[in-house]
Amino acid sequence: MSTAGPRPRRATIRDVALEAGVSRGTVSRVLNGEPYVSAQAREAIERAVARVGYVPNSAARNLATRRSQAIGFIVHEPHELFLEDPNIGAILLGANRVLSGSDHQMVSLVIDSERDSRRVARYLSGGFVDGAVVVSARQDDTLLTTIARLSIPATLVGRPPATSRVPWVGIDNKGAARAITEHLVGTGRRRVGMIAAALDRDSGADRLAGFRDALGPAFDRRLVVENQLYEYTAGRTGMIELLEREPEVDGVFAASDAIAAGALDALRAAGRRVPEDVGVVGFDDSSWALRCQPLLTTVHQPARQLGEAAAASVLAQLRGTATDEPAGGLLETHVVVREST
Known part of the structure; x- marks a missing residue:
């Protein structure tokens, strides 16, 4: 036999109105931030809200406005990389800062398989989020097709495929890769290789292109090792x-x-000294760079600011204040020289 008592009754607008001695319409205008309410009535309502413990029924409000007040943060990466990649974490925190400042909830959705893609597509189709920030979209990504079909306000972190008109924010991966490679060559290196990754998306393909441009005639395709993911194991x-x-x-x-x-x-492990025998450079200026021995020369990319810009772009689309042209925006990068070169 259950010993649980009855659930406490939720305070309503009527309770607030009775406590404050005003009409329910006046309470509603104050709660919705509308004008034409006297300062005296507003103060009485705010005191009444605190006394009766009133909490707005967001579910009812969202049903009426057809808005969920939620934005999807969609990452097309394996689950373990979502947890381990500091760049993804920084992008997430930047996006969350902007969204929370606008009273929007962020919902994290990780795509690790084709089954995940179908699941996320169903979720988006169900109207559970008002928009989406998308990280690591692939070429020919079915997720972008779903977003276009549903006309969901969305912004990509990274340059989209040429056929996509989804707004985006990113960095000049090609130019940054060229700059870091030129720095490496400038330290006197003559046989320079690359451990490439993620060539099925813009960041990986552009970093390889920038490396090739920097080397010019000295580029040797044999000295490029390809991997699928930006992960430690791929480097080893x-x-x-x-x-x-x-x-x-x-x-x-x-x-x-x-x-x-x-x-x-x-x-x-191979007995090669860095930087005496081999110079090594990376890309991101993440926490990995400061954990390396020696400290890593790398490209700084503003991951948190990318998340902030992407979230702001989605909110602008929701408010109807975005520009008509879905042009992308590039944030600046720079080379950070440390001990590995």
């Missing part, structure tokens, strides 16, 4: 393979800081 195994292909390699551009950390460990 990629460095081992690169040393097998070219034992005399004396410079390495790792496509992310996590990859660079794995490469440094592989070089240490």
Whole structure:
């Protein structure tokens, strides 16, 4: 037999009105932030709200406005990378800061498989979120097709495929990769390789293109090892393979800081000194760069600001204040020189 008592009754607008001695319409105008309420009545209502413990029924309000007050934060990466990648975390925190400041809830959705893609598509179709920030969209990503079909306000972090008209914010991955490679070559390196990753999305493909441009005629396709993800394991195994292909390699551009950390460990195990024997550079300026030994020369990208800009873009679309043209916006990057070069 249950010993639980009856659930306490939820305070209503009527309770607030009775406590404040005003009409329910006046209470509603104050709660909705509308004008034409005297300062005296407003103060009485605010005191009454505190006394009766009134909490707005957001579910009822959302039903009436057909808004969920929620924004999806969609990451197309394996679950473990979502937890371990500091850049994704920084983008998430930046987006959440802007959304929470506008009284929107952020809902995290991770796509790790085709089944996940179908699940997220159903979720978006159900109207559970008003918009979406999308990280790591792939070329020919079915998620973008779903967003276009549903006309959901959305912004990508990263440059979208050429056929997509979804607004986006990002960085010049190609230019930044060219700059960091030029720095590496400028330290006197002559046999320079790259541990590339994520070539099925704009960031990975553009970083490889920037590396190729910087080397020009010295570019050797044999000295590029490809991996699927920006992860530590890819750096360790990629460095081992690169040393097998070219034992005399004396410079390495790792496509992310996590990859660079794995490469440094592989070089240490092989008895190669950094930077005396091999110079190593990364990309991101994440927490990985400061955990490496030696400290990592890398490209700083403003991950938190990318999240903030993407969230602000989605909110602007919801308010109807976004520009008609879905042009992308580029945030600045710069090379951070440390001990690995």
